[in-house]
Amino acid sequence: MPHVNGKSFLLQMKSCCCASQKLIREKEKALLASQTHFTEDEVEAFFELFRKLSSCLVDDGVISKEEFQLGLFGNSRKQTLLANRLFQLFDSKRDGAIDFEEFVRALSVFHPKAAQTEKAAFSFQLYDIWETGFIQRKEVKELFLALLDESDLLLTDETVEAIVDKTFNEADSKGDGKIDEEEWRHFTAQYPSLLQSVTLPHLLDVGTVYPSFTTV
Missing domain, CATH: 1.10.238.10 (EF-hand)
Known part of the structure; x- marks a missing residue:
């Protein structure tokens, strides 16, 4: 996040x-x-x-x-x-x-x-760049790259791909190639540190x- x-x-x-x-x-x-x-x-x-x-x-x-x-x-x-x-x-x-x-x-x-559910809903909207009601892998990557651009952290392309793959695969519990709001809520509940920057x-x-x- x-x-x-x-x-x-x-x-x-x-x-x-x-x-x-x-x-x-x-x-x-x-x-x-x-x-x-x-x-x-x-x-x-x-x-x-x-x-x-x-x-x-x-x-x-x-x-x-x-x-x-x-x-x-x-x-x-x-x-x-x-x-x-x-x-x-x-x-x-x-x-x-x-x-x-x-x-x-x-x-x-x-x-x-603010409740974690509020923060999860806000972060879901942030990642849903195309506003389709789902988060797709490309959106996760684009926002992650935007975060890197704001920091001094340098990562190789391979490392970026590995992080994005792990994040998306774990969050996409239904395995349908997209993350809905329910999946995102469960994912952030499992990894609450993802919402630290929404506080x-x-x-x-x-x-x-x-x-x-x-x-x-």
């Missing part, structure tokens, strides 16, 4: 250019807190971080793909499969931008308190790492 540096992501959001101070509506804050793993204070803290990131390039109240990439990598022009897939999953409304509700709901999956421990520290963004 690709690794996202949660601390770096949050620090990048904090360091973006300043945006106008604007309080989230109490009703929306309460609703998001009730439907995610965040408290109302944490939702409000995220709103300030969201405003900073969404105004880094254009102050339009939503996060564009370039602003999202800036938050992830510190580079708004870096086009990668991993960045594109994460953006697509955050952009659940598929309108080409991430609004605040989408931002909080997607980050909630990465919360340490950002720093999300527990939103209220302490960024005290100036929380309500009193």
